[in-house]
Amino acid sequence: MKKILITGGAGFLGSNLTEKLIENNFIISIDNLSSGSIQNVKPYLNRPNFQFIEHDIIQPIDIEFDEIYNMACPASPVLYQKNPIQTIKTSIIGTLNLIEIARKNNAKFLQASTSEIYGDPVEHPQKETYRGNVDTKSIRSCYDEGKRASETILFDYNRIYGVDTKIARIFNTYGKNMLKDDGRVISNFTVQALLNKDITVYGNGFQTRSFCYVDDLIKGLIKLMESNINDAVNLGNNEEHTILDIANIVIKKTNSKSKIVYKNLPCDDPKKRKPDISKAKKLLNWTPETNLEVGLDKTIEYFREILK
Numbered sequence: 001m002k003k004i005l006i007t008g009g010a011g012f013l014g015s016n017l018t019e020k021l022i023e024n025n026f027i028i029s030i031d032n033l034s035s036g037s038i039q040n041v042k043p044y045l046n047r048p049n050f051q052f053i054e055h056d057i058i059q060p061i062d063i064e065f066d067e068i069y070n071m072a073c074p075a076s077p078v079l080y081q082k083n084p085i086q087t088i089k090t091s092i093i094g095t096l097n098l099i100e101i102a103r104k105n106n107a108k109f110l111q112a113s114t115s116e117i118y119g120d121p122v123e124h125p126q127k128e129t130y131r132g133n134v135d136t137k138s139i140r141s142c143y144d145e146g147k148r149a150s151e152t153i154l155f156d157y158n159r160i161y162g163v164d165t166k167i168a169r170i171f172n173t174y175g176k177n178m179l180k181d182d183g184r185v186i187s188n189f190t191v192q193a194l195l196n197k198d199i200t201v202y203g204n205g206f207q208t209r210s211f212c213y214v215d216d217l218i219k220g221l222i223k224l225m226e227s228n229i230n231d232a233v234n235l236g237n238n239e240e241h242t243i244l245d246i247a248n249i250v251i252k253k254t255n256s257k258s259k260i261v262y263k264n265l266p267c268d269d270p271k272k273r274k275p276d277i278s279k280a281k282k283l284l285n286w287t288p289e290t291n292l293e294v295g296l297d298k299t300i301e302y303f304r305e306i307l308k
């Protein structure tokens with residue numbers, strides 16, 4: 001049985017990854033519970049092949065594992081901007097701490113990177129070869145630049161020490177185990193619609209995003225870990241929607257009485273975001289299978305349950 005470390009294990013993606021990997025592996029889940037919830041790992045706490053450690057990855061830790069999915073880092077702009085120094089430390093110091101252990105253990109290392117490393121892109125859709133458009137001065141840069149540096153750390157550990165490193169550039173993902181108040185588009189809209197509260201659209205709503213359902217993303221992460229690729233790969237859904245479209249679909253699906261209200265666009269909010277996933281298709285034989293309608297139905301069901 002492989003020993004797999006999942007950092008950020010109590011978060012949205014970490015807990016969905018745990019659900020999939022716990023069937024055949026021993027899972028060590030590390031989380032400081034800053035933007036995740038212990039509720040997300042509650043179903044596993046009594047399983048003999050599961051261990052939860054409350055720990056901040058900025059602090060060193062002594063631990064053995066065969067593979068690590070380094071998912072720790074708040075992903076919602078509202079949450080990662082709350083404590084920007086902590087955010088950048090998580091991506092840089094946290095990654096350095098963990099990759100040193102991976103090197104000693106001869107373990108595989110997958111880093112959860114992000115489409116945000118492309119910043120406000122001038123190339124559309126974004127290919128892995130695009131170098132990005134990020135401003136060091138921006139309030140988003142604690143996240144964007146932290147993730148960019150974490151990628152550099154992985155590339156250097158691979159070149160210098162031969163660590164088996166993989167980088168997943170994850171694009172907006174949604175689904176069960178998102179926090180109901182984490183400020184991300186789909187969780188915001190769904191919760192507001194279910195509670196018949198105003199739906200807040202930032203800007204005019206014509207900015208676009210491409211949303212990937214969580215089950216598809218998790219399959220992609222596992223395929224990347226199992227591959228012999230030591231490079232960065234985009235993982236996301238390339239079906240593009242305006243934010244306004246999403247708000248209207250959610251209102252319709254929930255039969256909500258909510259009205260759409262408009263607020264100022266946050267600073268440096270990207271106008272467009274859509275992955276080119278031809279690399280993942282070719283090298284991993286991976287492609288997302290869940291369209292937005294189906295994924296939203298499942299997500300609305302999840303939030304309906306937790307709001308009861």
Ligand SMILES: NC(=O)c1ccc[n+]([C@@H]2O[C@H](COP(=O)([O-])OP(=O)(O)OC[C@H]3O[C@@H](n4cnc5c(N)ncnc54)[C@H](O)[C@@H]3O)[C@@H](O)[C@H]2O)c1
Pocket residue numbers: 007008009010011012013014030031032033034035036037055056057058070071072073074075076090094112113114115169170171172173174
């Ligand atoms: N969900 C997405 O759409 C998306 C998109 C791009 C990238 N990502 C990346 O995927 C990873 C997981 O994202 P998510 O959506 O599950 O976010 P999340 O906030 O739900 O989960 C992150 C988890 O990491 C934990 N954490 C944060 N800082 C930590 C630290 N210093 N030490 C230990 N634990 C810490 C949090 O408590 C939380 O449980 C993140 O690294 C994020 O940058 C996610």
